[in-house]
Amino acid sequence: MTVQDILNGNRRAIARFLTQVENNRDSVSRELVELFPYSGNSSIIGITGAPGTGKSSLVTALTKKLRDQHKTVAIVAVDPTSPFSGGAILGDRIRMRELSGDDGVMIRSMATRGSLGGLAWTTQDMVRVLAAAGYDVIIVETVGAGQSEVDIMRIAHTTVVVEAPGLGDGIQAIKAGILEIADILVVNKDDLAGADKTERALKSMLELGHPTKSHQYGDIPIWIPPIVRTSTKNNTGLDTLLEKINGHQQHMNQYELRTALLQEQFTLEFNKRLQVTLFKRLVETVEDDTFAGIIKRITQYEIDPQQAVDELLRAVDFSIHLE
């Protein structure tokens, strides 16, 4: 039985099931429901940044450190430029190979298949399956810091945003939104010229008091995202990064902020799923012709889209029966 095999950590069963999740979630919704109660025990680390920042090398290096500590690691890569998910250059392929053959590591890439839509949910489901399978740490690698289709904040307990020198015009390359998602900021490729400049840019953003991810909960001190400089080439800064990640997770646990975080994440997910499901139900109820007629009127600029929605919904009654 699949669910039990996954809970037992059977690699082949996990891999096969993840493929099913990717191909058609609906076909495995019963199993996902059964796995959910077991999916709350992993550390979920999001690693995000622009293409070229060296995220994949960093993920590889971190994974090796975690393996040294005898932690099992699953990697979910949704970055089309990542060697894990396919856009590899030779050097990356070689680094990646270091992780293969280790039964304590599971690598799962998302084939984008030319479409980014729907990736967020599939990623979330995959992470949940891997958590139920018992991996200690799950690393989700995404591209795009702050504007990604896969909203890392909805999934990760700790979010690491990776920057690197020499991408575009210095400060301009650092997106305004990153402090809203970063628990930890990394200046990777520390060995390259310009790393100081990148670090200074991040520091001044922090000092300027841009809105950060942390919320104030009672008297609990706010977590200020530390800036860590790393180089996977020179193998520096990685222990510090791991320390800061652990520090953040302890911060979250110590202060029971984790419950608040989970509540926030699950509320977003529940609302989104409720929206989509409600919509599906309505579409099933209303005639196709009705919709086609509405779209035609909008396309002829006769009626505003929101006005069309309001008009349609005036004809719909909700009756709520809750005991």
Add this chain to the structure above:
Amino acid sequence: MTVQDILNGNRRAIARFLTQVENNRDSVSRELVELFPYSGNSSIIGITGAPGTGKSSLVTALTKKLRDQHKTVAIVAVDPTSPFSGGAILGDRIRMRELSGDDGVMIRSMATRGSLGGLAWTTQDMVRVLAAAGYDVIIVETVGAGQSEVDIMRIAHTTVVVEAPGLGDGIQAIKAGILEIADILVVNKDDLAGADKTERALKSMLELGHPTKSHQYGDIPIWIPPIVRTSTKNNTGLDTLLEKINGHQQHMNQYELRTALLQEQFTLEFNKRLQVTLFKRLVETVEDDTFAGIIKRITQYEIDPQQAVDELLRAVDFSIHLE
């Protein structure tokens, strides 16, 4: 009266109204409904690309060319790194100044205020207001090609994706999704080393037959995104770019693809608005305690989020009354 003032192209009325749209759409929904029927006559051009690709200089240069042709131009900038929207460096500010003082140009930037959510709709409403105000061309500048919160495809008739040499690791920096949104590909900063490499990378993506934006409609030939090399520094390639933009718009009109495009865009918008409005209605109907109880059970890993949605909706009846 505001609506008439906007239709008359009164700059002060337009500016004031756009601020209201940005602050609270609901407060001006009646006016938006009244303006909508007049919003179908502008060319809407989306210009998108990563930070550092020189989008803003390109927008400035294009605008000047359009002004030479006596076309009025409105610019909506939703890129946090754009000088139009605030993240300016000195050179950009100077370029931008060239456009000020010209009554045929309206520049509107979106203050992200630390949050990217909701920007897409505000942008769409703003574009509609500017279209109703009679601007011949509306340029929407966004960051992030393919993964932006502001999905340019939902708004623009012609989408220009800007790349530049030297961003990240060459091919790696070109995101897999861009061909899905590009009608025209630009290699900007053509004067820099590496422009050839960038162009080659784009060419091979096209030749590899990645999925492109164009759909097949009957016997109509598919639009293959042309690659245009530009340099705002040397003032080269801009006429060609404008030619290709006009060529694309003619292609769309000639073959009545525009109706198909509008239908696609409006269907997406209608569906999204329907989802959100339905959700709001349900939330108004169900007790707060019910929702809080559900989220609590999910957070304790007792019940899967989708399962919780299905359970709630089993208690909801739709009655559709349509004549």
